Amino acid sequence: MFNFILLALLVVSLVAISGCADKTANENTNQTAEQAVASAGTVNEKVYVIGTEPYFPPFEYADANASSEIIGFDVDLMNAIAADQGFKxxxxxxxxxxxxxxxxxxxxxxxxxxxxxxxEREEAVDFTEPYINAGLALAVASNNEEIKSVDDLKGKVAAVQQGSTGSQEAEKLKAEGKIGDIIYLAHVNDIILNIQNGRADFTINDLPVTQAYMSQNPGVIKIVDDEITSDAYGFAVKTGNTELLTMLNQGLENVKKNGTYDQIMDKYF
Structure with missing residues (x-):
């Protein structure tokens, strides 16, 4: 009888030990799986929020065939850089x-x-290396024969984009007494509309943007001076964010070397 009791206790102990081992193994397996999932979710999953004003074709604008989707030269270029550097x-x-x-x-x-x-902007943000040349151009209505250069702007009204280098150039000309009033607007299309309806006489805007508009809308405006300034575009990050800045510059260099940049240029220009 005593031996039977000992045997029974031994069996119960072995079952208990086995159960604990299975539970521990399961817990360890679950923990390992959870850790693996968490780890996998962080690989190349960094998401950067990009700010843009999508009314600036061909650089960034809304796709007419897909509402709310932003497309353009800048968009394709940044997507290529993101793919190269492994972020979203x-x-x-x-x-x-x-x-x-x-x-x-x-x-x-x-x-x-x-x-x-x-x-001035470099005092507020850090820029990448330039990714495209973009000087300022003077444009007027296509039927305007009075304005042929900056010398003909005395008393004339400018329509410019708020906060742009074109607006800064107009303010400079106004301070020098070379132009009349300035109308500040949010988007390029609004600028053109003001020139068409006679509220403004001219605009000073980025050359590639003006050329792209003329290509898509022939006969509306014309460029009378395309060498007001010689400038370049860059991507901007918060001052001191050297890690992100380095990634963007490296990605830009890589897509230029592998031919992707040229393909995007050919697509939009």
Whole structure:
């Protein structure tokens, strides 16, 4: 009888030990799986929020065939850089003059919006290497025969994009007494509309943007001076964000070397 009791206790103990071992193994397996899932979810999953003003063709604009989708030269170029560097992007629609404040406050991580590199802006953000040349051009209505250069702007009204280098150039000319009033507008299409309806006489805007508009809308405006300034566009990050800046510059260099940049240029220009 005593031996039977000992045998029974031994069996119960072995079952208990086996159960504990199975439970521990299962827990360890579950923990390992959870850790693996968590780890896998972080590989190449960094998402950067990009601020853009999508009314600036051919650099960034809404796709007429897909509502809310932003397309353009800048978009394709940044997507190529993101793929090269292994991160993802999320696009945020903002007014142009709200982009730098949004970057400084942490609402966005990168500005991709046909932004000209200037000394004033470099005090507020860090720019990548230039990715395209983009000087300013003087444009008027296609039937305007009075304005042929900056010398003909005395008393004339300018329509410019708020916060742009074109607006800064207009303000400079006004301070020098070379032009009349300035109308500030949010988007390029609004500028052209004001020239068409006679509220404004001319605009000063980025050369490639003006050329792209003329290509898509022939006979509306014409360029009378395409060498007002010689500038370049850059992507912007928050001052001091050297890690992100290095990634963007490296990605830009890589897509130029592998031919992707040229393919994107051919697509839009």
């Amino acid at each position: 992007v999320e696009w945020k629609d903002l007014e142009f003059d709200a982009l730098i404040p949004a970057l400084q406050s942490g609402q966005i991580d990168i500005i991709v919006s046909g932004m000209t590199i200037t000394a």
